[in-house]
Amino acid sequence: MDVRAMLEDDVATLGGAPKTSMKDFVVQKITTFIATGILKVGDPLPGERELASALSVSRETVRGAILILSTHGVLSVAQGMRTVVASVDVGELAVQAARYRDIAAYNLDDVHEARLLIEARVARAAAVKIEPSTLDYLRNSIAAQEAACDDPVRFLICDREFHTAIYRSSGNAVLADVAADLYSYLLGHRKRVVSQPGTIAASIADHRMVLAGLETRDPDAASAAFATHETRIYTTTKLLFS
Missing domain, CATH: 1.20.120.530 (GntR ligand-binding domain-like)
Structure with a gap:
């Protein structure tokens, strides 16, 4: 199994959900970090480049995931500011919260x-x-x-x-x-x-x-x-x- 498939399988197996896009994969990863307490309300996310490196995905994928989470009110995005956690109410987005x-x-x-x-x-x-x-x-x-x-x-x-x-x-x-x-x-x-x-x-x-x-x-x-x-x-x- 290659690394990308392994990472997607991590989400599918832990969450019991079907495999989806890498953007959805990053959404579930970030919400899992929130559900487990790595990230709390007010905490800034790592920069796009750093988060992409940590998760072995592209910056575009990270950017798309952040946009999804911001529309759900989980993340707060402001021009020129670090993206921060706005809510820990991740609902069904989290993997096995x-x-x-x-x-x-x-x-x-x-x-x-x-x-x-x-x-x-x-x-x-x-x-x-x-x-x-x-x-x-x-x-x-x-x-x-x-x-x-x-x-x-x-x-x-x-x-x-x-x-x-x-x-x-x-x-x-x-x-x-x-x-x-x-x-x-x-x-x-x-x-x-x-x-x-x-x-x-x-x-x-x-x-x-x-x-x-x-x-x-x-x-x-x-x-x-x-x-x-x-x-x-x-x-x-x-x-x-x-």
Whole structure:
């Protein structure tokens, strides 16, 4: 499966909706970022170029999606100003928004244990099945993450796309969906965590280790790198609430 097909499948599988245009794909991505708390009312969106890079689509596609969301009152667009989130009432536009809200009710320790188990399985499968085009996508994603070191929202958008691309590469749609759901846990609070100095750089270093395991087709290395990364996420999130 090529990268574009994989991204469209992410929307279709997670949302249970038929595959549509790439513009609709970006609409659902942005509303998912809102539903999971990455973006909140008043938050500015990354620029068109940055958002296009994070999602591997054209600027024209991003522009069209923003226009759709502005007509729904979700985004506010003003000449010469950054596009900002105007409403979190995304209705049916969001991908499984209710499911993300349900995930937020879980205990942090339980989610950590579940992510360790599921992501280990997903990483091992991805190391065997991942395609060269997806590896290229992940390399480009890391480059986009590095360009977002001073922008927590933009980094988290890139971060989610990096993770879900790997989940999809496992070849198991059910595990990929569960992993993506658990990834969304307390994602709104992660923005505060990644705003702390050095946190984004540490996550990118973890991502490079994950990518290295996938590039060498080493299930043990990929699984271990995922475990290290998830434990870092768990630890920093727990400190936030201590």
